[in-house]
Amino acid sequence: MMLTTIAPPATGRPRVPLAPVLSRASFVSGGLPQPPSVLDAGAVRLVTSGRIAIALALREMGIRAGDSVLVPAYHSMSMVAPVLACGARPQFYKVGADAAIDLADVASKLDASVKAIMVTSYFGFPQPLAAVRAFCDRHGIALLEDCAHAFFGRHGGRSLGSWGDYAIASSMKFFPIYEGGALVSARHALTTPAPHSAGLGFEAKAALNALENSFSWRRLPLVHAALWLPLRVKALVWRLVKRGGAPALTPSSSDSSYEFDPRWLDKRSSFFSRQVLGHASHGRIVVRRRANYTELANALGSLPGCRPLHAQLPEGTCPWLFPLLVDDPEPLVQRLLAAGVPMTRFAETLWPGVDASVCANSVHLSRHVLGFPCHQELQPDEMAWLIDAIDKAVCT
Numbered sequence: 001m002m003l004t005t006i007a008p009p010a011t012g013r014p015r016v017p018l019a020p021v022l023s024r025a026s027f028v029s030g031g032l033p034q035p036p037s038v039l040d041a042g043a044v045r046l047v048t049s050g051r052i053a054i055a056l057a058l059r060e061m062g063i064r065a066g067d068s069v070l071v072p073a074y075h076s077m078s079m080v081a082p083v084l085a086c087g088a089r090p091q092f093y094k095v096g097a098d099a100a101i102d103l104a105d106v107a108s109k110l111d112a113s114v115k116a117i118m119v120t121s122y123f124g125f126p127q128p129l130a131a132v133r134a135f136c137d138r139h140g141i142a143l144l145e146d147c148a149h150a151f152f153g154r155h156g157g158r159s160l161g162s163w164g165d166y167a168i169a170s171s172m173k174f175f176p177i178y179e180g181g182a183l184v185s186a187r188h189a190l191t192t193p194a195p196h197s198a199g200l201g202f203e204a205k206a207a208l209n210a211l212e213n214s215f216s217w218r219r220l221p222l223v224h225a226a227l228w229l230p231l232r233v234k235a236l237v238w239r240l241v242k243r244g245g246a247p248a249l250t251p252s253s254s255d256s257s258y259e260f261d262p263r264w265l266d267k268r269s270s271f272f273s274r275q276v277l278g279h280a281s282h283g284r285i286v287v288r289r290r291a292n293y294t295e296l297a298n299a300l301g302s303l304p305g306c307r308p309l310h311a312q313l314p315e316g317t318c319p320w321l322f323p324l325l326v327d328d329p330e331p332l333v334q335r336l337l338a339a340g341v342p343m344t345r346f347a348e349t350l351w352p353g354v355d356a357s358v359c360a361n362s363v364h365l366s367r368h369v370l371g372f373p374c375h376q377e378l379q380p381d382e383m384a385w386l387i388d389a390i391d392k393a394v395c396t
């Protein structure tokens, strides 16, 4: 055996950004047309996270204590907490091997307590929404279309977000922002009052966190230079404020937590996030994500022991991540982390009690799907590095 490095694996900082980071290019449309997004579906409330939007949607539906809400067994924990917060009972339904909703299982779970169903278009790939819509109409239950992974896209001739009675989005998964989610309805007037600002501290922190994240990835060098002094001053003030035991200025939803904090129900997304949402090139987001997804699929699609969760990227789909199904995840994950490859393991932790007896496919997907970034802000050298690093980790 050859002598190789004996240094411990560098599992520190990822080498390319997992999520979008602000750059000058974020705002350059290059003449691309504006693609449809969930915000076009109807009335909108811009809030600080997707989970807050879920809670507001359930409230709009009139979900109360004693009601049941059908939730996919393949889920993020942040989808379940809002159901419990309104006193309802989550009931978990099965998905297929490709994460498609199992309507036969859903039908078997219907009873008088079931008032609504949450349906997620995982990784941006649409569920069979026409069939789901017809099912909900037939059985008189409300449809909450979870577009947390599908901010953009069309399916069955309609934009995503327009199939549900209500839809939610997690804007921070698609835009270079620190916080942001949306509640939308194409079918009902919203009774949720317009949310209001969470205050200057929140507004400042939302802007600075997005900018500092961008600087840390060497984007926006001129802005960084111009803001060098104000940022030093800010860091000093922040330390003093923290010493005074200030309350959290931003929601924990922005820090990879699954918690649900009802104090954010009436708070509006920050001015900064709303500006980025409005002025970033939406066309570029869709085009770049599709191109990066395709590059990853072509380069990694036929490596041994893994295959893309979806064989095709349908027209009109804007992917959140590139989901790769791997046979033997744990050793591979260790090698990827050691190499600094960022990834998201969606649904890695399922709600307590959701095991193979509830849905074997969900448990399998939660362990075997690795989601690699394909976002619009990955630069060509970063894409090349990512592909090479994954290739090496798989083929070791």
Ligand SMILES: *Cc1c(COP(=O)(O)O)cnc(C)c1O
Residues within 6 Å of the ligand: 048, 049, 050, 051, 052, 075, 076, 078, 079, 120, 146, 148, 149, 169, 170, 171, 172, 180, 181, 253
């Ligand atoms: C992230 C996510 C949510 C919640 O969005 P947050 O903005 O993190 O609150 C809801 N559903 C799914 C499928 C998600 O991945």
